[in-house]
Amino acid sequence: MARAQVRQACDRRLHRRHDRSFRPNRTQATLQGPMNVFAEFHAALAKSLDALVAEGKLQAGLDLSRAVVEPPRDAAHGDLSTNAALVLAKAARTKPRDVAQLLADKLALDPRVAAVEIAGPGFVNLRLKQSVWRDIARAILMLGERYGDGAMGDGKAVNVEYVSANPTGPMHVGHCRGAVVGDALAALLEKTGHTVTREYYINDAGAQVDQLARSVHHRYREALGENPGPVPEGLYPGDYLKPVAEALARELGPKYRAAPEAEWLPVFRTRAVAEMMALIRDDLKALGVEHKVFTSEKRDLVEHGRVEEAVERLKLRDLVYTGVLEPPKGMKPDDWEPRPQLLFRATQFGDDVDRPLAKSDGAWTYFAADMAYHLDKYRRGFVRLIDVWGADHGGYVKRVDAAVKALSEGRATLEVKLCQMVNLLDKGEPVKMSKRAGTFVTLRDVVNEVGADVVRFVMLTRKPDQHLDFDFAKVREQSKDNPVFYVQYAHARHRSALRLAAREFEGLDASEAALAKADLDRLADAEEIALLRLLSSYPRMLEAAAEAGEPHRVAFWLYDLASAFHQLWSRGNAEPAMRFVVPGDRETTLARLALVRAVGVTIASGLRLLGVAPAEELR
RNA sequence: GACCCCGUAGCUCAGCUGGAUAGAGCACUUGCCUUCUAAGCAAGUGGUCGCAGGUUCGAAUCCUGCCGGGGUCGCCA
Structure with a gap:
């Protein structure tokens, strides 16, 4: 079976690298465009620190890399919170709250800041002027679905290989998850400024x-x-x-x-x-x-002598030898007998045992050919390789990682995302599948049954390393119990509000450009501001998700955004003055439509990223 | 035996890569439709974050060891 079966997580070691998007280096903030408040304030923090050093109030060389600027869990703590003082205190040999005071005094000078507080052990909490949030709405309207585009990837090339199902039959449900996760991950990387190539490996030589x-x-x-x-x-x-x-x-x-x-x-x-x-x-x-690139194991690698080349490359570095492997302990030795084999010294690169390259009939192992494929990717200029596999290939990760290290001489990195199994259910009962009887459920069956949008979204409603239940009855359900419809409903409702406004006000110009010019000072309700604040976290969420290689975060975030939107919508039930469309009050309506449209644009952007078409109406 | 993953409310799961009183949906209790689609919203009940140590100003999150569940383990792919 191919690599794309299904379930679970990623090798954490590989993501532990460097910065959280908005963290240290100052150029980042500007590269990320004007929309990442958190990144901007991290930069402001660095400036404040520099100023304090210049004034002799703090020593030079303090490291802000562990400091984060984030939205506090509790809204009562303001709009932004930073732990900078806590992180710096020890090296600065000053009490955390004293460092916090120094930083607070500097940050208070920022024109966007309305209030600064020091809280707890030394958190600095910032309350921003409401104009900051209103500016975000304007920016979203001007950017459209480009909102959230980031430069984090700096245009660097990333190779994402996913699906790679064996060419022995149609795709079955098990392949869905890897396909969706891989595709969404690729889109997420593109959105955050990487140049992505999507690839499929055809295993046609065995x-x-x-x-x-x-x-x-x-x-x-x-x-x-x-x-x-x-x-x-x-x-x-x-x-x-x-x-x-x-x-x-x-x-x-x-x-x-x-x-x-x-x-x-x-x-x-x-x-x-x-x-x-x-x-x-x-x-x-x-x-x-x-996918853009399809590579045939047989045609492109074996028949072109690429496997030999890869093995030769290893031989030059004395990484290949003929030897006999120990039988795995704890397993019944059954038909085990010691045999000399051509082996790759994978143990030198972190694997548990050395790995065979040739079968006893002289043909290359699957691994040998896959190694050649990864070398091929490296030769085509990729130093960042991502593979999305099913969890049943977890035992294969270390050896390919070892091969990539060896063949690229440490210049390329491999990140493997493992996706756990999908359990197919109907009303809570497992759908019985028998390969032998040919009654397995194909991907096509599922797509025909519920639609590609639903399949894609549902596949992202769990983190990759969690098994996922896909229940036909449930995903067809149109209620808040079904996240797809919940999010789609929010998008459809935003359209509905715009339609209603057009009926209410003759000749109303509700284009993005017009809405961006609305008097947004009329957005003053705490819930309206809270919604704007949530919208502002979109770029930050995207970068964190890209960094972690976890596209499911986008789906969860969209659910939260939809929830906040439904909440505000419902305010209008009890308080007619809070409705988006206020008859007779064109200015307030326009301001609220600006917010509504900003929400709609952001939902559309997020859904599009996941490959889901936003619904105009749900009927 | 080894390696990888999982263990958070009765159930299904989040938890922003170490932050401030641990969140959501379902379920249960109770409110809101002459209302921009109620396909929705609000309130209440409910948790020793598997267990035990450790690192830290601070741990659901990082480290070690156990316990429980899943996956994988030479010439399959």
Whole structure:
């Protein structure tokens, strides 16, 4: 089975790197554009620190890299909070609250700051002028769905390989999650300023594709009117091979009916793989997933001698030898017998054992070819490689990581995102699937049943390292219990408000440009400001999600935004004066529509990132 | 035996890569439709963050060791 099966998490070691978006270096704030308040205030903090050093109030060389500027959990603590004083105190040999006072005095001079407080052990809490939040609404209206675009990636190339399902049949549900997570991750990286290449590795050189060819041959005989009996054990029994066989029967006639396998196998294999890849690409397209680069193990690597090249490269560094592996302990040794094998010294790069490169029949192992593929990516200029695999490939991570390190001489890094299993349910009951009986649920079935948008969103409603229940009954449900509809409903409601306003006010110009010019000082209610504040955290959330490689955060954030929006909407029930559309008050209506539209734009931006089309209406 | 992942409210899960009284949905109790779609909103009940140590001004979060669940473990891919 391919790599794309399903569930779980990522190798934390690999993400522990460097900065939280808005943290240390000052150039970042400006690169990120004008919209990341948190980044801006981190920069302001650095400036304040410099000033204090210049005045001799603090010593030079203090490290702000561990300081964060974040929204406090409790709104009573203001709009922004920083732990800078706590982080600096020890090195500055000053009490945290004293450092906090120094910083507070400086930050108070910032024109955007309304009030500064020192709280607890030495947090500095800032309350910003409301104009800061209103400016955010204007900026969102002007930027449209570009809101949240960041420069964090600095245009650097990232290679994201995902799906890579074996070309032996249509995609099944298990492949969905990796496909969606990989695709959303790629989009997230693009959104944050990386240059992303989406890739798919076609595993078409092993024994499985020979079995595929034999399966097609069996069906071919059927198509010619023979009765070869049931599909033999070990072959692929699915009906999806029948059309392929029938086409071959039409095109080739009976000439391979009784021919020796060696004659027809390559022909059938090539054709079958091509057909399966066409099937898979169709399935992916139905899900809205499109890869740019497809690499064939057989055609692009094995037949071009790329595997030999990779092995040679390792040999030059004395990283290959012939040896005998120990049997794994604790497992029944069954048919184990010691054999000399061609091995890669993976242990020198953090793996637990050295790994075999060749099978006893002389063919390369899957690993050897995959190694060559990763070398190929590196040679094409990628030093940052991300692979999205199913959790059942967890045991494979270290060796590929070792290979990447060895082959790139430490210049390339590999991050593997493992996705846990998806349990397919209907009304809480497991959907029974039998591969043997050919009754497994295909990706296409699921997409046809509930739609690509729902599949995509639901696949992101759990962090990748958590198993996920996909319940047909539940995802069709149209209630707040279903996050997809909850978020879509918020977007549809924002449209509804705009439509209503157009009916209420003749000739109302509710274009973004017009709304940006509205008198936003009319947005003064605490809940309105809170909503603006939430909108302001979008770029920050995107960068954190990109940094962690966790696109599910976007889905959760959108749910929160939708919730805040529904809340404000409902205020209008009890307090008609709080409705978005206030009959007879054009100015207030425009101001509120500016907020409403900013919410809509942001939801659309987030959904688009996840590959989900925002709904105009829910009927 | 080894490696990887998970363990947070009765249930399903978040928790912004170490911050201030641990959050949401479901479920249960109770309010809100002559109302911009109530497909929604509000309030209440409910938690020794698996256990035990450690690091830290500060731990659900980092480290170590246990316990429980899942995954993987030579010539499959």
